[in-house]
Amino acid sequence: MAKPLKIILSIIAAMVLLLIVAVFILPFVINPNDFKPEIIAAVKDKTGRELALDGELKLSLFPWAGISTEKIALSNAPGFQDRPFVTIEEGNIGIRLLPLLSKKVEISHIVLKNALLNLARNKQGLTNWDDLTASAPKSSSAAVADKTDVQPVPERTTFSIGGMTIENARINWDDLKNEKHIEITDLNLNADKFVFDEPANIVASMSALKSGSTSSHAIKLNTELTVNEKLDAFALRRSDLQVTSSGEAIPSQSLTTALVIADAALDLNQQTAKIHGLQLKSGDVSLAAAEMTGTSIKDKPSFQGPVTIAPFSPAKVMQQLAITLPAMQDANALSKLSAQTDLTATGDSADLQNLTLTLDDTRIKGAISIKSFAESIINFNLDIDALDVDRYLSPRNKASKPIASPAVLLAGGLSALPVETLRKLSADGTVTVEKLKVNDLAMQHVRINLSSKNGVFTTQQAVQQFYQGSYSGNLHMDTRGDKPALAINEKIDHVQIEPLLKDYRGEAPISGIVNASAQLQGQGRKTKELKTSLNGQLSFMFKDSALKGFNLQKIIDEGKALIKGSALPSDNKNEQTLFSEMTGTATIANGLIQNNDLAAKSSKLRVDGKGNVNLNSEAVDYKIDAKLLDANAAEPEQVKGAVAINVAGTLDKPLYTIDLESLLTDKNKAKVEKLINKIDKKIGPGLGNLLKGILK
Numbered sequence: 001m002a003k004p005l006k007i008i009l010s011i012i013a014a015m016v017l018l019l020i021v022a023v024f025i026l027p028f029v030i031n032p033n034d035f036k037p038e039i040i041a042a043v044k045d046k047t048g049r050e051l052a053l054d055g056e057l058k059l060s061l062f063p064w065a066g067i068s069t070e071k072i073a074l075s076n077a078p079g080f081q082d083r084p085f086v087t088i089e090e091g092n093i094g095i096r097l098l099p100l101l102s103k104k105v106e107i108s109h110i111v112l113k114n115a116l117l118n119l120a121r122n123k124q125g126l127t128n129w130d131d132l133t134a135s136a137p138k139s140s141s142a143a144v145a146d147k148t149d150v151q152p153v154p155e156r157t158t159f160s161i162g163g164m165t166i167e168n169a170r171i172n173w174d175d176l177k178n179e180k181h182i183e184i185t186d187l188n189l190n191a192d193k194f195v196f197d198e199p200a201n202i203v204a205s206m207s208a209l210k211s212g213s214t215s216s217h218a219i220k221l222n223t224e225l226t227v228n229e230k231l232d233a234f235a236l237r238r239s240d241l242q243v244t245s246s247g248e249a250i251p252s253q254s255l256t257t258a259l260v261i262a263d264a265a266l267d268l269n270q271q272t273a274k275i276h277g278l279q280l281k282s283g284d285v286s287l288a289a290a291e292m293t294g295t296s297i298k299d300k301p302s303f304q305g306p307v308t309i310a311p312f313s314p315a316k317v318m319q320q321l322a323i324t325l326p327a328m329q330d331a332n333a334l335s336k337l338s339a340q341t342d343l344t345a346t347g348d349s350a351d352l353q354n355l356t357l358t359l360d361d362t363r364i365k366g367a368i369s370i371k372s373f374a375e376s377i378i379n380f381n382l383d384i385d386a387l388d389v390d391r392y393l394s395p396r397n398k399a400s401k402p403i404a405s406p407a408v409l410l411a412g413g414l415s416a417l418p419v420e421t422l423r424k425l426s427a428d429g430t431v432t433v434e435k436l437k438v439n440d441l442a443m444q445h446v447r448i449n450l451s452s453k454n455g456v457f458t459t460q461q462a463v464q465q466f467y468q469g470s471y472s473g474n475l476h477m478d479t480r481g482d483k484p485a486l487a488i489n490e491k492i493d494h495v496q497i498e499p500l501l502k503d504y505r506g507e508a509p510i511s512g513i514v515n516a517s518a519q520l521q522g523q524g525r526k527t528k529e530l531k532t533s534l535n536g537q538l539s540f541m542f543k544d545s546a547l548k549g550f551n552l553q554k555i556i557d558e559g560k561a562l563i564k565g566s567a568l569p570s571d572n573k574n575e576q577t578l579f580s581e582m583t584g585t586a587t588i589a590n591g592l593i594q595n596n597d598l599a600a601k602s603s604k605l606r607v608d609g610k611g612n613v614n615l616n617s618e619a620v621d622y623k624i625d626a627k628l629l630d631a632n633a634a635e636p637e638q639v640k641g642a643v644a645i646n647v648a649g650t651l652d653k654p655l656y657t658i659d660l661e662s663l664l665t666d667k668n669k670a671k672v673e674k675l676i677n678k679i680d681k682k683i684g685p686g687l688g689n690l691l692k693g694i695l696k
Helices: 002-028 032-047 314-320 406-415 419-424 497-505 527-533 552-564 666-682 685-695
Strands: 051-053 058-060 065-069 072-074 086-095 104-121 158-161 164-175 180-191 200-210 216-227 233-246 254-267 272-282 285-295 302-312 337-346 350-359 362-372 377-388 426-438 441-453 456-466 469-478 485-496 510-523 535-548 576-589 592-601 605-614 619-629 639-649 654-659
Touching: 032 051, 272 302, 302 314, 406 456, 406 469, 406 485, 441 497, 485 497, 497 510, 510 527, 510 576, 552 605, 552 619, 552 639, 576 605
Parallel strands: 104 158, 104 164, 377 426
Antiparallel strands: 051 072, 058 065, 065 086, 072 086, 086 104, 164 180, 180 200, 200 216, 216 233, 233 254, 254 272, 272 285, 285 302, 302 337, 337 350, 350 362, 362 377, 426 441, 441 456, 456 469, 469 485, 485 510, 510 535, 535 576, 576 592, 592 605, 605 619, 619 639, 639 654
């Protein structure tokens, strides 16, 4: 607003000049309107603009010499819209006569009514007032003064205004470069006595409306303004600015934002600004800056200084803004947020150094640099002490949670962002977390490196302490196509699987130490699409493990006892099968996991397995062959008994059935076959066929 203010003051100064001239020539003329052509020509000569004086010019002498005008219009700059740059429907100005003799210009009061100022910037960045504020070129024909000549110093002319009133003015701002249009209406201003380099109290109010927006903004300003004679240095004291926004998009139809500044100084010549005691409050959010400095104010404004955001409740603010708060596992989540940082900001960038942010019980330190808002270029380096992500997630039953690794969780978080945002984002940074909890998984010493450019994301993540083991992985996500494409590589070393599964699913069907790796590829925007397209390889090795819920050795023994007619072994509430080692690999093709080489062993058992799991339907089709070794046999690996178990159902509810035929030895099979044949002869083949089917 500095340049429009300078323009308005220049117009007022021209009116004062007209008044002074009119006062001295008044005795020699009859009608001041006779000088309209000369006035119009003078304005044309000085500005290159056309001045229209449509109404009457009226002079008065007592008690003040004064001039009043009707409609005045100044034409626009060449190349801009064919409408006046400024129009004033009515103006009044008065001046004391006697002080003029001592070169003192004392104006009683200035009144401007129904003024309209049309400001514009074209696509090249030029404004329609650049020609008015440009410095006049020096005349090439001017004589060069002798350096030894002593030039007389002209006596200074003092200037003061008893007061100023602007009533019902309007300002139109057309920014073709940034495609913005702002209309300011009902602009009213009252100013006390104004003297250069002395403070003047100003009270102003206006309404603003941005094109394409249904919200309007009522603005009120109270300040103490000091301006130098060159109109290139401004100082503000005790400034209070209030903006009340209203409209359908504003919660409760109204929101008031208040800005208070103790002191501010603007030097257009040096292009610097200094601000002290800044406080910004909007609703329950309060921001404070003890001292801010600005540089390159006219060319590329940049402000620097420490900023503090006082503690507030994000949940409460969201409710005030009519934003629906999602259901979260912790009802007290988002109850406190505060921040401190050293800020450097321009119109298209923000650099936050020495950042300290507190969210609920989490403390975050580091730096964030947004190099370009328009191009979404972001660099960051953040250290987090402890973060429980589950507090902010929707409630979920552990038993129904799908299996998800850290990389899959990270990919899910990225996929939740709009794809257009992901394609534009250019980010590079590191996040470290001392303690992290996600989906009930506890991790310590977490490090995530993220890089994105042109819609391609890559991450490297590592967990130094992951259930007494470690985790490492990387993610590649390409959002440039119709469907995002994912590639994941992950590895866990020496991880205790039992506490991990208990935290994640609430129960652990297996215990032991596991080493595993996965290389997966898929594409899609939703989980179902990713499952259908998933391809890759898996490998695993369990050591000193136990499969809980059944005892293979007992199953074999019970089967043999049942066939022989012996008494069954006693039941055990904590059934499990121990293995010293269990290994296997699997391939994934379009969401179907196929494993053909499961191998497990213990001192008494040898187990082989093969089958598949369909991730789309979660259906299981798997077969386990178990052999019980004879510890007293003369030959090693001699089989004492065997059993085959078929696994069906789903991942959540697997069904186990025993192949009874696998429990029979060749000798017992012959006895059973003989018995069935006798039954067939006495009763018929139907019952015999049924028994044969059961034994299969």
